[in-house]
Amino acid sequence: MIRNYLLRHAQVFFFSLGQLTRTPVATFLTIAVIGITLALPASLYVGIVNVQRLANGWEDNGQISLFLKQDVTAAATEKLADKIRRMPGVAWVNYISRDAALAEFKKLSGFGDALNALERNPLPAVLVVHPSAKHADPDKLQALLRELNRNREVDIAQLDLDWVRRLHAMLDLAQQAVLILATGLAVAVLLIIGNTIRLAVLNRREEIEITKLIGGTNAFIRRPFLYSGTLQGLLGAVFAWLLVGFGMLLLSDPIHRLAGLYGSRFELENLGFLATLALIGTGGLLGWLGSRLAVGRHLRVIEPH
Amino acid sequence: MIQFTHVFKRYPGGFDALRNINLQVQRGEMAFITGHSGAGKSTLLKLITAIERPSRGEAVVNGRNLLRMPRRRIPYFRREIGVVFQDHKLLFDRTVYDNVALPLVVTGADQNEIPRRVRAALEKVGLLSKEKMYPVTLSGGEQQRVGIARAVVNKPPLLLADEPTGNLDAALSDEILDLFLDFHNHGVTVLIATHDWRLINRARKRVLELNHAELVRDSGVAA
Secondary structure (H helix, E strand, C coil), rough: HHHHHHHHHHHHHHHHHHHHHCHHHHHHHHHHHHHHHHHHHHHHHHHHHHHHHHHHHHHHHCCEEEEEECCCCHHHHHHHHHHHCCCCEEEEEEEEEEHHHHHHHHHHHHHHHHHCCCCCCCCCCCCEEEECCCHHCCCHHHHHHHHHHHHCHHHHHHHHEEEEEEHHHHHCCCCCCCCHHHHHHHHHHHHHHHHHHHHHHHHHHHHHHHHCCCCCHHHHHHHHHHHHHHHHHHEEEEEHHHHHHHHHHHHHHHHHHHHHCCCCCCCCCCCHHHHHHHHHHHHHHHHHHHHHHHHHHHHHHHCCC | CCCEEEEEEEEEEEEEEEEEEEECCCCCCHHHHHHHHCHHHHHHHHHHHHCCCCCCEEEECCCCEECCCCCCHHHHHHEEEEEEEECCCCCCCCCCHHHHHHHHHHHHCCCCCCHHHHHHHHHCCCCHHHHHEEEEEEEEHHHHHHHHHHHHCCCCCEEEEECCCCCHHHHHHHHHHHHHHHHHCCEEEEEEEECCHHHHHHHHHHEEEEEEEEEEEEEEEEE
């Protein structure tokens, strides 16, 4: 009994597959449209995930940079650093002397020897203050920032957390936007598949009518259309996955070069296993739902006359 | 098998297709429904196959009340009725074999049973040698016989035919009639709508005559 049931489903599956391959151009067009539609939110998602990954690398340094006045001597700077080290809430302090700052700038900026032409070093000494983990929340950091700013050797005290937080807020916003966009595009996929299946139903109107006359249940009539819609949704999702992968391939080299310029070994990360599964599952589900909606509506219209 | 009591069928707009029909067809009986075009023959068949529902009255077919039968029961109800159409209603993108197998596939018959039963039905109508052909390549009479094979492949207790010889010449019509008589002799209830009096006279079975939506003559069993 169950074997018969599975066998029938397998037959319908291959029948539907056969119908799709019989009209390769139309099938490919449908799959391509679905693929492109799904690839849009998928690639945006990949982009956001990668930027998030990049941002997370910086997040833990809620660090405060103290740019000291030009006339502060090295000895005074050491004294200040010692003082700050003893302050509560400070984990450690990194002293970047004016010479060290210049050397680093020369190395990273690429100006190199051109900087030798300068009469004097224009860069200030910097104390990089790392707060302890307990003091990592924004309010305490603000208080620490104010206190450090009161030292008269300090020219500018800058909390490097602000832009990280802004970036995170922006990423949250982008994520919401992608979600909204994805919802809209999901509806588009529903309509695409619904329309394809609607045409298929109309094309096979006579067959449906005859099947109804000889006692075919609606479930029986619906089945090949559901398979066809689900298959197209799944293939569309696979196509989307390939598109995203292809885009990543094109971008990976330029990004590698760009990251190299920043001294980073950042690499683009493709859709993970779960995200790929979600993408393909969504495609199949949308295909099923779209065909279900289209067939349901038209089955009621096509009654034997 | 069929019991109609005061059955009316009125279409939207007030047109009466059937008025106060009372008739009874016993299990195993064979009868002809006749009458001019538009007398209500086709409407009567549509009611019996649950394509349309009566507007009023009591209509019971094969133990099912047509007025009260829920929509989801209709497919199962139809599986007990074989229908032969004037225009055959074959699927032209499938072979003769696949056309005849359709009712078995639809009802989910055992896969191993299907070939045997399809071939038995095709043999009955004398088309076993053409099982792999497509309906387009067959003559009108052959197409009609494929339609008959499809109608009986499920071994339904009730067989309906709507103008089964409408487009056929006398010799072919006789062949088709002989098939129906044969099913009748095997215990199948057969109901044929036709205005072909030559056929009716030859069969010498019960005749129900419709005229302007009313049943005007019932010759009674085995006239």
